[in-house]
Amino acid sequence: MCNRDKRVLHILKRRVEGKRPADIIDMLWRENMLNPLMMERQYIxxxxxxxxxxGEAKMRAIEMVAYDIGCSFEKVRSVVYRK
Incomplete structure (x- = not known):
């Protein structure tokens, strides 16, 4: 971790100190400090x-997740198999 990252992390730790997890998430979301694309990939x-x-077959699981979130099978497949 570089010095810049350490300073940013220190500032963030000060801002969240003593807050409940739900309040921290809300603050991060409101201040655009969360990456929606990365969150979507992690959810997928x-x-x-x-x-x-x-017990669901992998291809069926990919198909159903794509349907549930309203995106293409190919998008979900690429997220699942991306390293």
Whole structure:
């Protein structure tokens, strides 16, 4: 971690100190400090993994996640298989 990252992290720690997790998330969202694209990718990965762990075939899980969030099968597939 570089010095700049350490300073930013220090400032962020001060801002969230003593706050409830829900309040921290709300603050980060309001101040555009969260990356919606990365959050969507993480949701897709976790949801497909969850469905597969619960017995659903992987391709079916990808298809259903795509349907549930209203995007293409190809988009979900590419997120799941991206390293």
């Amino acid at each position: 990965k976790e949801e497909v993994e969850h469905r597969v762990r619960n």
